[in-house]
Amino acid sequence: MSTSTPMINRYKWYEIIGIYCGIALFLIFVLSPFVEGFLVSLKPLSRLFSSPYRFWPEHGSFAAYSTMWESVPGFARYVFNSLFISGVATVVVLMLVVPAAYAFARFRFPGRGPLLGAFLAVNMFSGAVLIIPLFRLMRSMGVLNTYWAMIVPGVAFLIPTAIWLLRTYMLRIPKELEEAAYVDGASRLYTFRRVILPLAMPGITVVAITTFINAYSQQFIYALTFNSKTDYMPLPIGLFAYFGRQEVIWNELMAASFVGIAPAMIVIFFLQRHLVSGLTAGAVK
Incomplete structure (x- = not known):
């Protein structure tokens, strides 16, 4: 009777030490900027650049987390706007x-390959390159100075990546499931709604999370x-x-940054189980 040995136990002791050290x-390397930013938010502004470094x-203290609301009175509105824009952009992207x-x-149609290649090419261009054409387009649509002025360009740049991610996941769903549904008399729309969507839900969750995070982080230039x-x-x-004319209020800026990224971190925290399962689903049979 054979017993399986965990992969980590197959390494020598010095290899395990090297793995954990790496x-x-x-x-x-990844967390040090966040730790330093948090510590800056706790320091008084007068002691930020004191020597020697501590x-x-x-x-x-956490005083900056209360005074930051006074320095920028509409900060709560800014957070709400980012959440609203990211949420609407995510819903629109998923619907499309x-x-x-x-x-x-699933389908083979003329231009399928070049169209997929065009989606990849779109990701090679920064939003700053197309900012003038986008401005003229937004002005012609009459959506300047509205939420849609930031939602529409964001959706346009988020769709190609989302299609590639979800298409790769849907390719792993066996076609035999659809064929069995067709034999039982189900229509293509019914099969898509009752068979494909439930199986594709982990992949859809991954696309929703990544789309929300990307939409939350790309709003400045728009x-x-x-x-x-x-x-x-x-x-x-x-x-x-x-960022003032005379000085930058670094401690309040760092405090506001952590308050601002808190919604995205909460989303990731509660959905990380679905994110991991969606990324690894279909990797093995």
């Missing part, structure tokens, strides 16, 4: 991408170009308000 080094803030990814995964009303400004513009 993981620790990677985590230090890692742990002396006389540190789910049927499109299914079509690219808001700065297509919007001039404070009521519609997203979070990046609110953070930019902490």
Whole structure:
């Protein structure tokens, strides 16, 4: 009777130490900016550039987390705008991408390959390159100084990546399931709704999370170009308000940054199980 040995136990002791040291080094490299930013938010502004440097803030407090609302009175509105823009963009992307990814995964039609290649080419261009044509397009549509001025360009740049991600996942769903449904008399729409969508839900969850995070982080250039009303400004513009003419309020800026990214971190925290399962689903049979 054979017993299976965990893969980690097959390494020698010094190899295990090397693995954990590499993981620790990677985590230090990734997390150190966040740790330093959090410590800056705890330091008084007068002690930020004091010498000698102290890692742990002396006389540190959470005062910046309360005074930041006074420095930028509309900061709560900025956070709400970012959440609203990202949420609407995510819903619109999913409504367009789910049927499109299914079509690219199952149907063969003229121009399918070049169209998929064009989607990849779109991701090679930065939004800044197309900012002037986009501005003229937004002006012709009459959506300047509205939420849609930031939602429409964001959706346009998020769709190609979402289609590729979800199409790859749908390719792993066996066609025999659809064929069995057709034999039982189900229509294509019924099969898509009752068979494909439930099986594709982990992949759809991954696309929804990545789309929300990307939409939450790419709003600065669109808001700065297509919007001039404070009521519609997203979070990046609110953070930019902490840059004064004479000085930058670094501790309040860091505090506002952590408050601003908290919604995205909460989303990832509660959906990380679905994110991991969606990324690994279909990897093995």
